[in-house]
Amino acid sequence: MRIFICDDDPVIQNQLHTLLTKYFKKKSYPQPEFFIYNSGDELLKSSVTPDIVFLDIEMEGLDGIYVGNELHTKYKYVITIIVTAFSEYLDDAMRFNVFRYLSKPINSHRLYKNLDDALVQYNLKSSHIIINDNKHSYKVSTDDIIMIETSPKERVNIVHTFQKDYHSVDNMQYWNEILCKKGSFYQCNRSYIINLKYISSYTNELIKLHNDQYTAYITKRKVREFRSLYLMYLEHVE
Numbered sequence: 271m272r273i274f275i276c277d278d279d280p281v282i283q284n285q286l287h288t289l290l291t292k293y294f295k296k297k298s299y300p301q302p303e304f305f306i307y308n309s310g311d312e313l314l315k316s317s318v319t320p321d322i323v324f325l326d327i328e329m330e331g332l333d334g335i336y337v338g339n340e341l342h343t344k345y346k347y348v349i350t351i352i353v354t355a356f357s358e359y360l361d362d363a364m365r366f367n368v369f370r371y372l373s374k375p376i377n378s379h380r381l382y383k384n385l386d387d388a389l390v391q392y393n394l395k396s397s398h399i400i401i402n403d404n405k406h407s408y409k410v411s412t413d414d415i416i417m418i419e420t421s422p423k424e425r426v427n428i429v430h431t432f433q434k435d436y437h438s439v440d441n442m443q444y445w446n447e448i449l450c451k452k453g454s455f456y457q458c459n460r461s462y463i464i465n466l467k468y469i470s471s472y473t474n475e476l477i478k479l480h481n482d483q484y485t486a487y488i489t490k491r492k493v494r495e496f497r498s499l500y501l502m503y504l505e506h507v508e
Contacts (some may be wrong), residue, residue: 271302300407310337462486
């Protein structure tokens with residue numbers, strides 16, 4: 271993941287960098303790549319593709335409104351968070367679909383809450399997701415995910431893909447928010463999220479996936495919902 275910080279105030283640059291570093295460390299996520307720019311002109315000359323941008327409004331040279339519009343024209347899925355002391359610019363910023371607005375001085379609690387939402391949005395918009403274990407971060411196509419299951423023995427969530435199994439530090443609620451809004455994923459049990467695309471057979475108790483290589487249990491109260499959802503999915507793909 272690449273995070274841009276664009277502000278002409280070195281104090282704000284350092285504060286944001288420090289707070290964001292602490293956030294990823296506290297979450298046990300791998301640190302993203304940080305790119306710090308002193309002006310909008312400098313940012314727009316960058317050849318790096320950003321994922322999340324923290325953008326000041328009032329800067330020498332190009333202002334943040336212009337820079338934000340240019341970013342969203344060039345990068346469809348970029349997430350922009352405005353950081354400024356001037357709330358009167360908010361209406362203009364909203365015109366390029368700014369994700370959030372942070373006022374100066376920066377409140378760490380509000381920053382972290384907005385970053386939680388930004389990471390969810392990042393994964394929802396992309397056809398790829400980021401899987402974080404305790405040491406590394408992996409970019410994986412959602413199409414390659416067969417299912418996710420909670421392993422009581424190892425006390426982690428295992429993401430089963432065609433390439434390999436990944437141990438995720440994120441809980442099932444997180445994976446539900448990330449995947450189940452994408453259309454082909456369903457949480458059939460508190461310990462299982464399945465990709466409907468790879469169902470090979472099912473009963474009222476079990477769902478078999480990928481030529482019966484994987485098994486997921488289905489909660490009794492979810493059987494009717496699952497059957498209805500799966501039929502709708504099959505009609506859609508056909």
